[in-house]
Amino acid sequence: MSAFICVIEDEPDLATLMVDYLKANDFQTIVFNRGDEADLWLQSNNPDLILLDLMLPGMDGLQVCKNQRQRSAVPIIMMTAKTEEIDRLLGLELGADDYICKPYSAREVVARVKAVLRRMCVSAPVPAGAKPSVTLDEQRMSVRIFDQPVELTSVEFQLFSLLYSQPGRIFSRQYILDNIYQDYRVVGDRTVDGHIKKLRKKLNEANEQVELIRSVYGCGYKYEAP
Structure with a gap:
């Protein structure tokens, strides 16, 4: 069954062009030209991916993205003519998975x-009787890589769980700070980098053949399934 794409774009000609190309590539589509109408529809519907313009009437794209992230982890690609770095980073920190600048x-x-859908896909089903290559143990706060246990601290486990929950998604340092360190301690980007470094070391000690956590320059970190 083909993927279902929600296109949120207020320029009719551009929206029509996008839909024509998507349909030509066997995608199903639905189109909205207002942010508030799209947000209302998304409250009770689940597309496979959202193409989201930043400047929209009714509700801007950043607010639509923020609202949707509170509801689901559906991939979101933001599209906008605003190319300033702060806009790009803000879009990613609100949970966008990719960002395309107009034109x-x-x-x-x-x-x-297609690339985002590939990244967001869960690893191929594990054959009957086989063990998954990476598993999480909530009770022991540990990770197993090819059945090799990895003992983690509470923060390291929470960090890995966050990245592991959405393979391929880039998590900004600020997003990690907001979702991992919830006891209001004073922490910064260096703290996140330090825990990532320690986490990587432990994962590599368990299996140095796979690199599960990757840095994305200027954006943050992501998990890639082996």
Whole structure:
């Protein structure tokens, strides 16, 4: 069954072009030209991916993205003519999975859609009787890599669990700070980097053949399934 894409774009000609290209690549689509109408629809519907313009009437794209992240982890690609760095980072910190600046080609957007869907896919089903390559043990706060146990501290386990929950998604340092360190201690980017470094060391000691956590320059960190 083909993926279902929600296109939220207030420029009719651009929205039509995007839909034509998506349909030509066997995607199903629905289109909204207002942020508030799209947000209302998303409250009770679950597309496979959202193409979201930043500047929208009714409700801007950043608010739509923020609201949707409170509801689900559906992949979101933000599209906008605003190219300032702060806008890009703000979009990612609110949970966007990718960011495309206008002007762009419809062919490029379709390629990005396919790439994000590939990254967000869960690892291939494990054959009957086989063990998954990476598992989490909530009770022991440990991770197993190819059945090799990895003992983690509470913070390290929470950090890995967050990244592991959405393979391929880039988590900004600020997002990690807001969701891991909830006791209001004073921490900063260096704290996150330090825990990532220690976590990577422990994971590598268990299996140095796979790199589960990758840095994305200027954006943050992501988990990649082996």
